[in-house]
Each structure stands twice: as C-alpha cells, then as structure tokens.
Amino acid sequence: MWDFFGVIQVIKKGEALFENAYGYASIEFGIKNNMSSRFSIASISKQFTAFAIMLLYDKKMLDIDKPANLYLPADMKIDESITVHHLLSHTSGLNNFTNFEDDFFAGDNRMNYSRDYFFQKYINKKPTKPAGTIFDYNNSNYNLLAWIIENVSGETYDDFLRNHIFLPLHMMNSEVDDGCKPIKNRSCNYVKDLDEMIKSPYFNEKFSIGAGAIVSNCEDLYKWYTCLRDRKLLSEKGYTRFFNVNQNNYCYGLEHQQVYGTDKYSHGGDHLGISTYMQSFFDEDICIIILSNNEAINQYRLGNAISDILHHIEVAAPTKHQEVSMNESQLQQYCGTYLKDKIEIEFINNKLYFTRFSSNLHIEIYPVGEGKFVRRYFDQINPYSIVENEKGEMTFWGFIKDPL
Numbered sequence: 483m484w485d486f487f488g489v490i491q492v493i494k495k496g497e498a499l500f501e502n503a504y505g506y507a508s509i510e511f512g513i514k515n516n517m518s519s520r521f522s523i524a525s526i527s528k529q530f531t532a533f534a535i536m537l538l539y540d541k542k543m544l545d546i547d548k549p550a551n552l553y554l555p556a557d558m559k560i561d562e563s564i565t566v567h568h569l570l571s572h573t574s575g576l577n578n579f580t581n582f583e584d585d586f587f588a589g590d591n592r593m594n595y596s597r598d599y600f601f602q603k604y605i606n607k608k609p610t611k612p613a614g615t616i617f618d619y620n621n622s623n624y625n626l627l628a629w630i631i632e633n634v635s636g637e638t639y640d641d642f643l644r645n646h647i648f649l650p651l652h653m654m655n656s657e658v659d660d661g662c663k664p665i666k667n668r669s670c671n672y673v674k675d676l677d678e679m680i681k682s683p684y685f686n687e688k689f690s691i692g693a694g695a696i697v698s699n700c701e702d703l704y705k706w707y708t709c710l711r712d713r714k715l716l717s718e719k720g721y722t723r724f725f726n727v728n729q730n731n732y733c734y735g736l737e738h739q740q741v742y743g744t745d746k747y748s749h750g751g752d753h754l755g756i757s758t759y760m761q762s763f764f765d766e767d768i769c770i771i772i773l774s775n776n777e778a779i780n781q782y783r784l785g786n787a788i789s790d791i792l793h794h795i796e797v798a799a800p801t802k803h804q805e806v807s808m809n810e811s812q813l814q815q816y817c818g819t820y821l822k823d824k825i826e827i828e829f830i831n832n833k834l835y836f837t838r839f840s841s842n843l844h845i846e847i848y849p850v851g852e853g854k855f856v857r858r859y860f861d862q863i864n865p866y867s868i869v870e871n872e873k874g875e876m877t878f879w880g881f882i883k884d885p886l
Contacts, residue, residue: 484861485679487672488757488774489517491700492788493707495767499792501700505776507669509679520655520668520699521773523758524751527696529735530643530706531627532570532724533716536734537646540720543634546570553630558601563613566630569623570735571728575611578620579604582824582879586689595688597629617730621693624735628692639691651709653702659695661687668697669775671755674859676835676844679776682755683839694753700771707762707769710747742793750782759785768792780861800861803850813849816868820881827868827878836866 487505491498503515538544544553546566551559553566560576568574579586586604605622628639635642640658648656659665671682687695698706708714713721725747727738736747744765751758757774759781770788772781787797813834817827823840827847834855835844846858853869856862868878876883 484778485776485859486774486778487515487669487776488521488772488779489515489519489700490784490788491517491704491769491771492792493704493769494792500788506672507667507775509670509672515669515775517700518655518667519773520665520697521758521775522659522668522671522694522751522753522756523696523698523703523773524694524753524756526703526749526751526758526760527690527694528624528692529749530647530696531624531631531639531692532733532735533647534631534639534642535566535570535627536716536720536724538631538634539723540717544630546723550626550630553634554626555629555633557598558606558626558629560606560626561609561613564609565613566627568613569627569630571732572617572619572623573614573729574620574623575609575613575615575618576605576620576622577607577610578618578622580621582821582881587824591685591689592683593686595686600625600689617728617732619732621690624693625691631692643696647715648702650715651702651705653698653705656696656698656702658691659687659697665697667699671753672776673755673843674777674845675842676830676846683843685754694751700773703760703771703773704769707760710762711764711767741789746789748785750785757781761785761789763789777860780863783861783863803856803862803865806849806851808849816855816876816878818876818883820878820883822884825878825881 489503491501501517503517503519505515507513507515507519539546544566548565549562550564550566550569551562564574605625631642632639643658672679673682716724724734727733731738736749739746744763746761746763748761755776757777757779759772761770770785772785774781790797814829816834817829819826826837826841828835828837834847836847837844847855847866848858850856850865853867854865855868856865868876871877
C-alpha cells in the first residue's frame, strides 16, 4: 500500500517472531535493504546521549540536579536556572529553533558547521518558559548534553559513545555520523519528489550532535535493548534515575507508557527520509524495531499495531484516506505562498503539491474533505488543514497566504 524501504524486527524472549527487509538501500546501485543494513536512527539517538550522561553521573563527574552551566564549556553558558535534569527531560524552557520561521531548516543546516555560530544563533536565547514548568521536546537540550559530555569527559561525543557504550556492548555496527566518513552497509535516505523517489535533501549531520546522527542496525539495537533489560553498565541508582518518569511521560531519552498491564519504553525518530521507532517491553522481554530510509510509513502506527497483535488485540488493516473530488478552480484557491521558500502550495499537472526547500521538493497532497489534505505517498493519520480565517484569508500551519 505504501512503498516502504527499511527493516522490521520483532524479538520475544530471544526468538525472532518476525524480521524482514524491504526496498532499496541504494537505488543508484540496485542494492536492496537486508537485516544487516545500517540506518540513520534520528531521535532514537537521544537515549544514548542520556545514558552517556548517566555514566558520568555514576562516576560522580557531574550532578544532574546542578546547573548545566557547571559542566558546559566556558563560552557556552545558558540560563543559570537550567539543570542537567531539565535538559534530559525536555523541561529547560529553552527557545525551540525547529520551526518554519527560523532559518535553520533549508538554511544553516545545509551549510558548514560551526559550534559557536550554531550555539549563538539558535540556542543562546532567553528561555521562553521558566525551567521545570513545561515539557517542550527540543533538540537544543540534547545538543547541549553532547557538549557537556565532551567538556566533562575530555573525549569527543563520538569517542565517548564508542568507548563507553558501543564497544563494551559489542555494538560494532553503531557510530555517530558526521556527514563525512564512509559508513559501510549504510542505507541512503530517500523522499518522494512529484512521483519520483529521489535522494533526501542535504542536511549537515554535525548539527544533530546529541539529538540524532547515530547510525545503527537491528543487531546492535537488540544488544542495546538487552543492556537496558539486564541493567548493564549503569548502577542501580543510575538506572532508577534514567527510567524515572517526568513530565509528559518522558524519562531520559525514552518515553514511558503503561499499556497491556505492563511498562512500555519507546522512542521514535523522524527526519528527511528517516522514519524509525523502537519499543521495549522489558518485563515481557519483547523488542520491536522499525528502521526506514524513506518516509512512506507512519512508524508509530505500525509499531503500535505490532504490539497490539502481540497482546492479542484486534487490529484493523491500514487504509488510505478517501480522496474527495475537486476541480481545478477549487484546488487553485489553496495555491500560493504561505511562508516564502518554506511553505508553498502549487498546482502542477492537475495535482496539488506542498513544496519545500525553495520549490526543490514537491510533496503531493490530495483532498480528503473541505480544507483537509493528506500526503499521497505517506501514511498520514491527521490531515493538514488549509482553511480560511475569520478575515477570509487562507491559512496553512498558522501562516497566511500571501495575497500577491
């Protein structure tokens, strides 16, 4: 139904109940994905950053309840009220730069990396909320944690993870991608442009430090699962804090839910051409891994459907939104620029496209109701809303269409 590239693995009590690979690791060379393929895991990376902080905590090299400024480099100070815990739990109140208005996406993230410039322009801003008052998922928190790891340990973030997590756990297929080094068996990331599969728009992975950028595969991520299941490497005190549930059901780099009468720990990752999700049921010894190098599936819906099936809950087969017929003049009313070079709707070859990156990426959308649209090649649960406001102005994601 959707053109899924990637791998799915389900292991219960050491037995693989299901594992399969789909699509291409490299369209250019005709190489298909296999169970050893290595994928960018995006925000699944955050749990490794959090775990690294807890290793330093165990060694009494930092106190997570003390101000982060004590452990950041001298030229990278933030509001003194923000503790390491606030960064780990996404409750720092720091400015969140992952929005359409800022110039990061399709701008600086495609340029050469400078840590100082990145910090000064996007992170070193007045907090939007007092620390500890509200949950706001924010990559800045984990960028800062990576720099704390480097400053406190004296090792690069890459080296620290390799020396203190990957090598001890024999995770030989895991490493931090800096956008430059060749990574054997790594699947390329793809997206749909018009109706063609293309390589994902360029993104400098150095900007993802701490928040993403790890490349891994199913074999290694299962080893990571057993580390958390069997409570290796960290002390019991460290694990208690690592798994403690904070605001919005967030632990440190992991989300927690009580389902099926047991505990589920999970985290997903979404980025250009990347859809990943990992669920862990430690008491039942179940590990579910979904790694994708395109954006066809909703990995959360798929992962939850798999866990429902494992717990004997009936799951409806996925269906696409029913397309509503609209003529050209009806579709044309939605076209225009909502945010220059970032949010545009175009009518091309009798189809409607949400265009990104200065019209270099065209994502087909189709109507499913009045002012409701979904992406053609993606399992989108909640439709986009493109509607008129009280002044009769067409709006998309809160931005008003340019009248010109």
